[in-house]
Amino acid sequence: MKNLLFLAFIIIPAMTFAQKLNQKTADEKKGNEMLIGYCNRDGFPMVNSNFDSVYKAEYPIYKADEATMKQLATKLKGVKVTVVMATWCSDSKDWVPRFYKIMDELNFNYKNLTLICVDHSKKAPGTNVDSLKAELVPTFIFYRKKAELGRIIEVPGDLLEKEILKILSK
Secondary structure (H helix, E strand, O other): OOOHHHHHHHHHHHHOOOOOOEEEEOOOOOOOEEEEEEEOOHHHOOOOOHHHHHHHHHHHOOOOHHHHHHHHHOOOOEEEEEEEEEOOOHHHHHHHHHHHHHHHHOOOOOOEEEEEOOOOOOOOOOOOOOHOOOOOOOOEEEEEOOOOEEEEEOOOOOOHHHHHHHOOOO
8 A cells, every 4th residue: 555655646746747758849930840848869750840851861971080089989988968959950950960970989878968959049948958058059068977078069160079079088
């Protein structure tokens, strides 16, 4: 009986308040759908926009710099990444597929990635996006031991993998 009460009062309400991944909402400006809130790349094909087709086209053609990738492979231990992006955003369409390609090649553990999709006001209800102060998208934020190491905001100044290496080498 105690187990049933525990389930009824603790577990079930907690499950109710947990946010579901890959929520969609209407994109009033573009006239289609966009992802909002906590997401993963499984959500990209779920929205009625061209994000998934751009992702599928960009991902396979991106060739990361091999020398940089070898150096990066030794720097990922203990790294967590938060990406703030928007499925309506052209820069997100360019850089998010490249980010995933780099991380896939490095065998990154995606349990250490938080992906937040925002609306045109850079808001995502039910997330901590306001505290991240991401004014432009995409924003890639790198952490080690809960300390922010650095950010890549909107467009990297060099190859994406080189920018990541600069941040992780601090």
